[in-house]
Amino acid sequence: xxxxxxxxxxxxxxxxxxxxxxxxxxxxxxxxxxxxxxxxxxxxxxxxxxxxxxxxxxxxxxxxxxxxxxxxxxxxxxxxxxxxxxxxxxxxxxxxxxxxxxxxxxxxxxxxxxxx
Amino acid sequence: xxxxxxxxxxxxxxxxxxxxxxxxxxxxxxxxxxxxxxxxxxxxxxxxxxxxxxxxxxxxxxxxxxxxxxxxxxxxxxxxxxxxxxxxxxxxxxxxxxxxxxxxxxxxxxxxxxxx
Numbered sequence: 001x002x003x004x005x006x007x008x009x010x011x012x013x014x015x016x017x018x019x020x021x022x023x024x025x026x027x028x029x030x031x032x033x034x035x036x037x038x039x040x041x042x043x044x045x046x047x048x049x050x051x052x053x054x055x056x057x058x059x060x061x062x063x064x065x066x067x068x069x070x071x072x073x074x075x076x077x078x079x080x081x082x083x084x085x086x087x088x089x090x091x092x093x094x095x096x097x098x099x100x101x102x103x104x105x106x107x108x109x110x111x112x113x114x115x116x
Numbered sequence: 117x118x119x120x121x122x123x124x125x126x127x128x129x130x131x132x133x134x135x136x137x138x139x140x141x142x143x144x145x146x147x148x149x150x151x152x153x154x155x156x157x158x159x160x161x162x163x164x165x166x167x168x169x170x171x172x173x174x175x176x177x178x179x180x181x182x183x184x185x186x187x188x189x190x191x192x193x194x195x196x197x198x199x200x201x202x203x204x205x206x207x208x209x210x211x212x213x214x215x216x217x218x219x220x221x222x223x224x225x226x227x228x229x230x231x232x
Contacts (some may be wrong), residue, residue, distance in 0.1 A: 001210065002203040003186060003194050027201035028176050034203055035174050036228060037153055043196050061179065062143050062224060064199075076161060078119050083180075085143035087118040087150055094117065108178060110226060112152060 002032050006041060006064075014050075021048025021098075028107070030113035038116035042101040044068065044105040052095035059111045061086040061096075066105030069093040082103075118148050122157060122180075130158070137164025137173040137214075146229035148153075154232035160184065160214040160221040168211035175213075175227045182221035187211040196223075 004027050014022040018097040019103060022044050029038040041064070042050065061070075069077035070086055072088045073093040080086065080096075088094045120143050130138040138160050145154040150209075158166065161200070168187060177186075179200045185193035187203055189209040196202065204210045214221040 001186070001189055001194075002201075002210055003196060005197070006199045006201070024186070026204045031135065032203050033205055034176065037176055039176050039201060039226075055210065058156050060150065060153055060226070062155070070117070071162065072117055072164065077117075080119060081121070083122045085118075085120050085122070085155060087144050087148050088117065089149055092117055099198050108224075110153065110176070111154075 001075060002028065011043070016051055018051030018053060021045035022050055028035065029116050034113055036113060037110055038113045040109045040116060041113065042096070042109055044096055046101050046103070049097040050095055053091045054091050055115070056090050057112050057115045058090050059088050059109050061079050062108040064106040064108060066098060066103055067100050068096055068098045068105040071097065095113055118144065123180045127159070132167055134167030134169060137161035138166055142232060144147070150229055152229060154228055156225045156227065156232060157224055158212070158223050160212055160216050160225050162214055162219070165213040166211055168209065170207050170209045170217050173228050173231045174206050175204050175225050178224040180222040180224060182214060182219055183216050184212055184214045184221040187213065
């Protein structure tokens with residue numbers, strides 16, 4: 001059993017190509033003994049976005065706070081806000097964008113532990 | 117891809133033995149095509165608690181709002197609050213309790229999809 005608060009988890013800048021103004025935390029992962037899944041948290045600062053990309057694994061998201069969009073394979077921008085959940089299936093092209101100029105977009109991004 | 121808000125998801129009373137004043141929502145599950153995991157949300161009302169129980173699968177939790185305790189195998193009560201993450205390993209005895217008299221404890225509880 002493990003309990004940790006987001007404020008206690010180290011935050012690192014995401015250097016991945018296509019990412020802008022994004023930081024990452026990993027509150028729960030395989031190193032904690034989690035059998036299947038890891039929980040990461042991404043903070044997308046104003047004017048920031050994750051890469052417009054795809055990968056062979058799914059993720060499940062929860063919007064802790066903020067407003068933004070989830071860009072789909074067709075380029076459509078689905079609005080997302082505090083309290084929203086999202087499922088991105090394996091190989092779906094996607095991107096998260098912050099649409100506020102003064103507040104971060106903070107999202108949980110849960111993935112199979114092998115991908116964290 | 118799916119986006120849904122917690123306010124749009126049907127809430128049902130948990131009738132399980134040992135549960136008191138608990139409601140459940142399932143924003144993301146295997147029926148959405150999720151390959152591995154389901155995200156449920158439990159609302160534990162004041163004076164409420166989940167069963168003190170164990171099961172052969174893990175769960176990962178995030179406290180959306182409220183204050184409570186996570187009871188461990190030894191009976192210790194670990195405080196939990198908004199912004200906390202928890203990992204409960206397979207077969208660990210555990211229980212969530214709301215410790216506020218006027219506000220709900222709302223937690224994400226992510227489990228392998230087979231168990232939802």
